[in-house]
Amino acid sequence: MLRSSALGIAALLMALVWLAAPQGTRAQWAESFGLGCPGQWVAGGTMCLCPDGQYAAYINGQVTCPGGGQGIGGGGYQGDPCGWGSCNPGSYCGEPGVCVPNGQTYCGGGQSCPAGTKCSTGGCLPQEATDCGDGSYCPGGTLCWQDPPDDTRFYGGSTQCLGVEEYADRTESLRREREENSPEAKARRAEAERKTKARTDAEKREIGAEKKKAAAEGRELETDRKAQEQRLLSSPADRKAGASDKTAAEIMRELREDSLLDRLN
Structure with a gap:
């Protein structure tokens, strides 16, 4: 048994x-x-x-x-x-149990590509082609551009073939844009705007204070002028003598007003 x-x-x-x-x-x-x-x-x-x-x-x-x-x-x-x-003459072993004809490239999984081509995710590609990794490829000398998943405005998410310079420009443009829209960049811009507003508000307050000071001085000058005129015209005996003084007073007032206007401007 x-x-x-x-x-x-x-x-x-x-x-x-x-x-x-x-x-x-x-x-x-x-x-x-x-x-x-x-x-x-x-x-x-x-x-x-x-x-x-x-x-x-x-x-x-x-x-x-x-x-x-x-x-x-x-x-x-x-x-x-x-x-x-063993593999027959004219072939080689790609992996145990798989013989591949000489001149072909073994890709794995029992698949091979003929001479002049290479393995890719989408099958066999021309030797000089650029493998885009999604089953598509670009001609030799070009690069695959794929829009980021969160930003498909360039080509709607499809794969495009770009020259080296255009690819570099597109990459740099996207990098700068993302950097400008980053939380850190937004915080820097907000801080700069806050400082600019604070500086502008301070300048406005300073100008307002100067205008108030000039207005106060103008009122003081006007009060002095009126007091002087009142003194000159306070008695009939002084009116004749005061006429020439009044003219001098008027001239002085105009000079003071001109000075006040210069300050306001």
């Missing part, structure tokens, strides 16, 4: 290993499952050597010759080791 269980487990493990192997290498395990070999089983029945000296391939459930790997004796392979097998 124990022996039968052990044999069953071993057979199950061999089956899992055989199923996990790449198609081109499953023929190595085929004899254990009763599959025929068009040539000769070698390496303890784990490899089928075709009459032409190549190792057989496992295609559509059949061991098929010619296979691909060229026998070099000792049950080995000529070619790149690739998982449990």
Whole structure:
């Protein structure tokens, strides 16, 4: 009973290993499952050597010759080791179980790109193209411009191809604009406006004080003039003598008024 269980487990493990192997290498395990070999089983029945000296391939459930790997004796392979097998001449191993034709670039995930192209998120691109990272690309010598998610006014959020200088100008313009709209920049502008308003208000208060002072001096001069005229005309005897004095007083008043106007201006 124990022996039968052990044999069953071993057979199950061999089956899992055989199923996990790449198609081109499953023929190595085929004899254990009763599959025929068009040539000769070698390496303890784990490899089928075709009459032409190549190792057989496992295609559509059949061991098929010619296979691909060229026998070099000792049950080995000529070619790149690739998982449990080897890649045919003219190809290389991209990753275990994946053989890639020479000249192609392996991109991963079983995908490769032909010569003259390169791998990208959107498939194969021309070698000189600029990969925009969203499945699109730009011609060589240009750069991908993508509007920021929060500001799509340039191209409505679509990807555009720009020359190097235009791309640099657009980037710098956007940087300056964002800097100007930052909280720090807004705080600096608010502080500058506050200081300007405070300075303007102080100047207005100073001008107002000077005008009040000039008005007070004008009223004082007017009071003095009227008092002098009253003294000159207070008696009939003084009227004649006061006429010439009055003229002098008028002249003095005009001079004082001119001086007051100069101050107000």
